[in-house]
Amino acid sequence: MRQPTDELADLEQRGLLRSLKVLDSPQGASIELGGQTVVNFSSNDYLGLTQHPRLKAAFSEAIDNYGVGSGASRLISGTQQPHQRLEESIAAHKGHQAALTFSSGFATASGAIPALFGKDDYIILDKLCHACLVDGARASGATMRVFPHNDLGKLESHLQWATAKASADSRILVLTESVFSMDGDLAPLAEIVELKDSHDALLWVDEAHALGVLGPAGRGLAAELGVETRIDFLMGTFSKAAGLSGGYLCASRAWIDCLINRARSFIYSTAPSPALAHTITEAIDLIASPEGDQLRTNLRSHIDHLAPDSPTPIIPHIVGENEPTLALAADLLAAGYYVPAIRYPTVPRGSARLRITLSAAHSADNVQSLRGHLG
Numbered sequence: 001m002r003q004p005t006d007e008l009a010d011l012e013q014r015g016l017l018r019s020l021k022v023l024d025s026p027q028g029a030s031i032e033l034g035g036q037t038v039v040n041f042s043s044n045d046y047l048g049l050t051q052h053p054r055l056k057a058a059f060s061e062a063i064d065n066y067g068v069g070s071g072a073s074r075l076i077s078g079t080q081q082p083h084q085r086l087e088e089s090i091a092a093h094k095g096h097q098a099a100l101t102f103s104s105g106f107a108t109a110s111g112a113i114p115a116l117f118g119k120d121d122y123i124i125l126d127k128l129c130h131a132c133l134v135d136g137a138r139a140s141g142a143t144m145r146v147f148p149h150n151d152l153g154k155l156e157s158h159l160q161w162a163t164a165k166a167s168a169d170s171r172i173l174v175l176t177e178s179v180f181s182m183d184g185d186l187a188p189l190a191e192i193v194e195l196k197d198s199h200d201a202l203l204w205v206d207e208a209h210a211l212g213v214l215g216p217a218g219r220g221l222a223a224e225l226g227v228e229t230r231i232d233f234l235m236g237t238f239s240k241a242a243g244l245s246g247g248y249l250c251a252s253r254a255w256i257d258c259l260i261n262r263a264r265s266f267i268y269s270t271a272p273s274p275a276l277a278h279t280i281t282e283a284i285d286l287i288a289s290p291e292g293d294q295l296r297t298n299l300r301s302h303i304d305h306l307a308p309d310s311p312t313p314i315i316p317h318i319v320g321e322n323e324p325t326l327a328l329a330a331d332l333l334a335a336g337y338y339v340p341a342i343r344y345p346t347v348p349r350g351s352a353r354l355r356i357t358l359s360a361a362h363s364a365d366n367v368q369s370l371r372g373h374l375g
């Protein structure tokens with residue numbers, strides 16, 4: 001029998017071994033790590049909402065009103081008014097008919113895709129899609145085709161191929177993200193919407209890193225481009241800019257009702273705490289408020305300072321091989337900056353990188369000094 005210690009030794013030898021780091025402070029622009037205070041460029045807390053006083057107050061008040069847990073799955077007795085209000089508010093925020101929430105973004109994609117697509121269907125996905133989209137597509141049993149990152153020509157030829165093979169009952173789905181999580185670049189969503197419409201396909205877009213960051217009132221890239229309601233499945237997470245946790249999917253009422261009946265990660269999982277659901281609704285409200293606009297303005301000024309060409313606060317610094325990437329991250333850490341090294345399998349082999357993320361919680365000084373250090 002293969003021993004787990006052999007696998008660990010193998011990972012270590014290839015520079016791929018990972019381990020957990022425990023923070024000795026709350027999440028924030030500065031954190032305590034291994035006895036050292038460091039400026040933190042690793043979180044997805046783009047607006048600093050994990051520590052926002054209004055959300056902390058909303059969370060504790062909701063605990064007083066609803067208790068700490070939900071006690072049952074959504075279809076049994078776990079659905080309370082905060083869940084319903086959250087789903088109505090996220091659907092309205094995204095201009096869709098309906099929405100369903102899940103315990104995480106991962107559970108959203110990995111559970112909903114196989115609930116709606118099966119072996120007679122075709123799924124065409126961008127090469128850089130997040131693991132949860134890939135796992136959902138694989139679990140569906142649909143025939144899959146991958147197109148090179150943002151390659152519209154190849155997407156079109158895959159769509160032609162699928163249209164030719166599909167039966168009258170088959171569904172054809174295109175899967176992509178709006179902001180790519182490890183590169184921080186954008187998908188050409190307007191063009192993808194045209195392509196999927198002209199081939200009678202469905203489109204699923206993951207806005208995990210766009211909610212709260214891009215678009216009018218932080219509604220995301222699809223809203224910025226005016227194609228929100230032309231996207232059949234618009235998903236995202238409350239665990240990034242919204243500062244909390246949980247995933248959502250916006251779609252037509254009929255698709256959402258199918259998911260309530262079929263998505264195993266929804267049906268067989270205890271409902272998120274109602275206090276959490278209540279606080280997420282407050283976070284969506286804050287994101288859409290003038291204060292949210294101000295936080296986005298601060299965030300954008302940090303991005304302009306460090307990487308003016310970047311459309312998002314995710315700024316990859318690609319090194320290539322694992323060892324030099326780890327060495328660079330260690331140097332920065334010693335100098336007081338925590339910037340995580342990202343390696344295979346999160347990114348393709350040979351593209352190991354530092355992934356710098358900026359937050360409205362950073363000060364101009366924080367960003368200035370990192371810039372000085374990166375040279």
Ligand SMILES: *Cc1c(COP(=O)(O)O)cnc(C)c1O
Pocket residue numbers: 104105106107130132177181206208209237238239245246247
């Ligand atoms: C983080 C992320 C998810 C998963 O969301 P969680 O709520 O953290 O499970 C899904 N898709 C993308 C693109 C992500 O970056």
